[in-house]
Amino acid sequence: MNPIQVSNLTVAYDRKPVLQEVTFQMPEGKLIGVVGPNGAGKSTLIKAILGLVPKASGSVEIYGKSYRTQRKLVGYVPQRGSVDWDFPTNALDVVLMGRYGHVGWFRRPGKKDTAIAMQALDKVGMKEYADRQISQLSGGQQQRVFLARALAQDATVYFMDEPFVGVDAATEKAIISLLNELKAQGKTVLVVHHDLQTVKEYFDWTLLLNKQKIALGPTEEVFTVENLQKTYGGRLAFLDSQVSPSYVVQP
Amino acid sequence: MFNDLILTLQDANTQWVLFGTILLGVASGVLGSFALLRKQSLIGDAMAHAALPGICLAFLLYGTKSIGWFLVGAALSGLLATYFIQVIINHSRIKEDTAIGLVLSVFFGFGIVLLTKIAQSENGNQSGLDDFIFGQAASLVGNDVRVISGVAVVLLIVTWLLFKELKLFTFDRQFAQGIGLPTGLLNGLLMALIVSAVVIGLQAVGVILMAAMLITPAISARYWTDRLDRMVIVAGTIGALSGMLGTLLSSMANRLPTGPVIVLSATVIFLISLIFAPNRGLVSKGLKLYRIRKIVARETVLQTMYDLSEEASITNKKLLFSKEELLTRRKMAVRKLDSNLKRLEKEGYVQRKEDLWYLTESGGYEAHEIVLNNRLFEIYTMYEMKFASLQFATNDVWDYKHIGSSTLHELEQLMAVHERTPKLEPKYFGEGETLRKKKSSQRAEKRKKEVKSL
Amino acid sequence: MSYGTWIMLTGSLVGVSCGIIGCFLILRKMAMLADAISHTVLLGIVLAYLVSHSLEGIYMLVGAGIIGLLTAFLVQVLHSSGVQSDAAIGVVFTSLFAFGVILLSAFAGKVHLDVNHALMGEITFIPWNTLTIGGMDLGPSAVWMLGTVLIINLILIFLFYKEIKISSFDPAMATAIGIPVMFIHYLLMSMVSITTVASFDSVGAILVVAMLIVPGATAYLLTDKLLAMLIISAVIGVISAIGGYYAALVWNISISGSMASIAGLIFAATFILSPRYGLLSKLLARKSLITE
Structure with missing residues (x-):
């Protein structure tokens, strides 16, 4: 069964379509990069899958069932800028929030949950910062806290919204090794990404998106000049300077 | 007082x-x-x-x-x-x-x-x-x-x-x-x-x-x-x-x-x-929404019929579709689908063969127009920066016939690049048959004419 | 207990209830919605009186609760129909409040409520209005009402602590893991409403706002832990209440006004002197950065 199956997904804000009839299925155990120009609907795709924005039509299935019943299988890393980091809480506490979905109503996260959260922090190299107030963390560290929170969700399918934006080199490395570890455990990870330079390096599979699905498949097959032109279209000048054709085309 | x-x-x-x-x-x-x-x-x-x-x-x-x-x-x-x-x-x-x-x-x-x-x-x-x-x-x-x-x-x-x-x-x-x-x-x-x-x-x-x-x-x-x-x-x-x-x-x-x-x-x-x-105002907005919904529902049915026909023509299936097929392609309230099909039947755009529906020839033309218009809009939204001179907030006001010919040409080319050009010529609709049959029957007629002319 | 103690107890209960709820309002950026609700409960109280012909606590709580939720709901409706949220709040609260004032003056003969009392409260009368059951004097009824509301609030916060916390910090994530964010929103708004109405007799509708916002904002500048923020806020609420009472005694001024003023002074001091987020420590930090 496919971890993610999206059929004819259309999302519109005020009758202006953001996603048009997107249909795809993701294979299990792959790192998938979602790539496309600004305003292509990349984040909206994740939000629509997670039910955070209403769908105009279409359906989404996680392992063959609706998202509603499969919440516990899904981990989510929102964009770092989507929350107020002045919130009075520390890193460990934020990571513990990843356990809330498992804990259930009226109960507190217990010792086991704290252990899981600490382990998650350790994995992203943030164990020493567990007690640090979140506004005192650097951008990269905040991103790692969000990743640790997703790890604590102990999910099978992960959705990450621009985790590489504005992070330092150390964090970038930490995220990469984490992604590979998740993959090694057979988990499926879908990452919204905007840096074309690193797509081939990071992701097994690539989904090229611009309002509609342009292409989906193994990165070496899909990440071609032709497909990128189709995705970025009018912004080709930018493309030329960013990716030389020799870099994109497979020998 | x-x-x-x-x-x-x-x-x-x-x-x-x-x-x-x-x-x-x-x-x-x-x-x-x-x-x-x-x-x-x-x-x-x-x-x-x-x-x-x-x-x-x-x-x-x-x-x-x-x-x-x-x-x-x-x-x-x-x-x-x-x-x-x-x-x-x-x-x-x-x-x-x-x-x-x-x-x-x-x-x-x-x-x-x-x-x-x-x-x-x-x-x-x-x-x-x-x-x-x-x-x-x-x-x-x-x-x-x-x-x-x-x-x-x-x-x-x-x-x-x-x-x-x-x-x-x-x-x-x-x-x-x-x-x-x-x-x-x-x-x-x-x-x-x-x-x-x-x-x-x-x-x-x-x-x-x-x-x-x-x-x-x-x-x-x-x-x-x-x-x-x-x-x-x-x-x-x-x-x-x-x-x-x-x-x-x-x-x-x-x-x-x-x-x-x-x-x-x-x-x-x-x-x-x-x-x-x-x-x-709410009343004016509500009325507008009601009108748009009505138009959209009708367009959606025609467009779905067209999309399904397009797919069926590739696999050489009959261009006849059940209500269930229509509904799985695009979700819609059953009652809404029924009333729109009835309306379209009256307008002569769709016809019924038992429980299956198909586009008539005039329906084919109508649907083709709608699909073309919508897909051009879709391409426009993908390349909004490129076509910044066209200012369309929503697709309610979008009509490709009002666009300058050079811009339209560009849009059409992009549409071809994305393989979104409506492929099915309206003239092939009409009987709910498979495309090949239709084509062959047309060819047969052509031949008949040729034979006659000989 | 003496007269003064009862007044201080009443004020402290207001401080604790408002202080705790206020923290969540501040973190959710809903301080002005709370301000709106604290005004509109007046309408709830008047309507409750016109319906039930009694000034008993329970009717007031229900009436205020309903109008409080209505306020939050109307603001939401206007906002989603395209009115910017601050204007939506402004239109809704002034309309409902004006309606309340008009009802009050139209039925002035029948309602034993006067607007000044509603606004400024009359904490000086609190100790004489006592609750008696079976001939036994159980102390001021306001204390009972405030106590009950405080306990209800504490229970609700205890039960839904983690849901309130995550939906305040990251509503998208909360929705994704299946927490009913809207339910939490309206739950908090009902808590604001009943807290306001219970406090309103003593400190008045307007000054409830000071108790809701000022202690929480002060605590926000002092700590980085949510639980600590709740506790500090409650403590500052109590200090403001007691300090305000003594200040009012000394200068012979309005007790509720003086409580709000003391709270304001505590905030001002914290704003300047707070070890981590104060103006002074920031200036010093900048200075040391420059000299380095």
């Missing part, structure tokens, strides 16, 4: 009050428009509450009730409150709404403290300071009205003289700065104008409800126009109307306090605007 009105209007005192509240309504409506567009509606609320301690201090220092000094005191403490709000936002992690609420409540609390102090002093009873909390328009005397009207007129003149600058500043502060406008000064001036409007309203409407005089006419005006110059005029008019209605109603129904009645009059005008305004 009418006689009552005449009687009321003949009363000299009422005339004074009426004159004052109308001018007040105009001034606060006009300045409220700026406050609203700068997203500072609630700052007016804070200024009004914060005016209370200023008024009390003015009384304590000056000794007797003097409208002029009250205005000065209120304006100063209102501005001080605005300044504190800015300082708190700029220098701490506290956000705007908390800062406003904090300053507002503390200033008001301090005002209450001063008020109780004054009440104990010997001339406290004749101070009439309590009136400032709820306003007491009926107790306005000639002198008060003269001051209120004078200030209101000055405010209007200043706004009129500096309208261009204030407009630019409100719309785009950075741009205004760029072309060399003294934005700091303009900001201060606008704040001073708003504070003055608040302050002259206090006696009539009171500190708690003064915010409404700034917000409600302005937000109502927003429903009637999109342009600032007209909005200012409409807001001023609505403010004047509310002032007039409120004053007349409350003086006719003896017991009702003027301030709240003015506010409720403004609310009623707001509700009327919200519901009935052309274009932006």
Whole structure:
């Protein structure tokens, strides 16, 4: 069964379509990069899958069932800028929030949950910062806290919204090794990404998106000049300077 | 009722009050428009509450009730409150709404403290300071009205003289700065104008409800126009109307306090605007939505039929589809699908073979048009930057026939690149047969003709 | 207990209830919505009286609760129909409040409520209005009402602590893991309403706002832990209440006004002197950075 199956997904804000009839299925155990120009609907795709924005039509299935019943299988890393980091809480506490979905109503996260959260922090190299107030963390560290929170969700399918934006080199490395570890455990990870330079390096599979699905498949097959032109279209000048054709085309 | 009105209007005192509240309504409506567009509606609320301690201090220092000094005191403490709000936002992690609420409540609390102090002093009873909390328009005397009207007129003149600058500043502060406008000064001036409007309203409407005089006419005006110059005029008019209605109603129904009645009059005008305004009002929006939904539902059915036909033609299946197939392709209420199919059948665009539906030839043309239009729009949204000269907010107004031929050509090329060109020629529709059969039968006919011609 | 103690107890209960709820309002950026609700409960109280012909606590709580939720709901409706949220708040609260004032003056003869009392409260009368059951004097009824509301609030916060926390910090994540964010929103708004109405007799509708916002904002500048923020806020609420009472005794001024003023002073001191987020420490930090 496919971890993610999206059929004819259309999302519109005020009758202006953001996603048009997107249909795809993701294979299990792959790192998938979602790539496309600004305003292509990349984040909206994740939000629509997670039910955070209403769908105009279409359906989404996680392992063959609706998202509603499969919440516990899904981990989510929102964009770092989507929350107020002045919130009075520390890193460990934020990571513990990843356990809330498992804990259930009226109960507190217990010792086991704290252990899981600490382990998650350790994995992203943030164990020493567990007690640090979140506004005192650097951008990269905040991103790692969000990743640790997703790890604590102990999910099978992960959705990450621009985790590489504005992070330092150390964090970038930490995220990469984490992604590979998740993959090694057979988990499926879908990452919204905007840096074309690193797509081939990071992701097994690539989904090229611009309002509609342009292409989906193994990165070496899909990440071609032709497909990128189709995705970025009018912004080709930018493309030329960013990716030389020799870099994109497979020998 | 009418006689009552005449009687009321003949009363000299009422005339004074009426004159004052109308001018007040105009001034606060006009300045409220700026406050609203700068997203500072609630700052007016804070200024009004914060005016209370200023008024009390003015009384304590000056000794007797003097409208002029009250205005000065209120304006100063209102501005001080605005300044504190800015300082708190700029220098701490506290956000705007908390800062406003904090300053507002503390200033008001301090005002209450001063008020109780004054009440104990010997001339406290004749101070009439309590009136400032709820306003007491009926107790306005000639002198008060003269001051209120004078200030209101000055405010209007200043706004009129500096309208261009204030407009630019409100719309785009950075741009205004760029072309060399003294934005700091303009900001201060606008704040001073708003504070003055608040302050002259206090006696009539009171500190708690003064915010409404700034917000409600302005937000109502927003429903009637999109342009600032007209909005200012409409807001001023609505403010004047509310002032007039409120004053007349409350003086006719003896017991009702003027301030709240003015506010409720403004609310009623707001509700009327919200519901009935052309274009932006709920009724107009609802009707438009209903129309669009109807069109969209019909288009959706045709488009789905076309899409399915397109797919079926590739796999060489029959171009006949069950309702279930239509529904799985695009979700829709069953009843809606039924009614639209019935409608399309009447129009001659679809026909039924037992439980299966197909597009007729004219239906094929219609569907082809719709699909072409929608897919071109889709391509346009993908390349919005490239086609920035076309300004389409939604696809309700999109019609590819209105687009210049060179742009259209470009769009069509891109559509081909994305393999979204509608592939199925309308002439192949008609019988619900597979495409090959149709083609072969056409070929057969052609041959027949050829044979005949031989 | 003496007269003064009862007043201080009443004020402290207001401080604790408002202080705790206020923290969540500040973190959710809803301080002005709370301000709006604290005004509109007046309408709820008047309507409750006109319906039930009694000034008993329970009717007031229900009436205020309903109007409080209505306020939050109307603001939401206007906002979703395209009115910017601060203007929506402004229109809704002034309208409902004006309506309340008009009802009050139209039925002035029948309602034993006067507007000044509603606004400024009359904490001085609290100790005389006592609750008696079976001839036994159980102390001021306001204390009972405030106590009950505080306990209800504490229970609700205890039960839904983690849901409130996550939906305040990251509503998108909360929705994604299946927490009913809207339910939490309206739950908090009902808590604001009943807290306001219970406090309103003593400190008055307007000054409830000071108790809701000022202690929480002060605590926000002092700590980085949510639980600590709740506790500090409650403590500052109590200090403001007690300090305000003594200040009012000394200068013979309005008790509720003086409580708000003391709270404001505590905030001002914290704003300047707070070890981590204060103006002074920031300036010093900047200075040391420059000299380095």
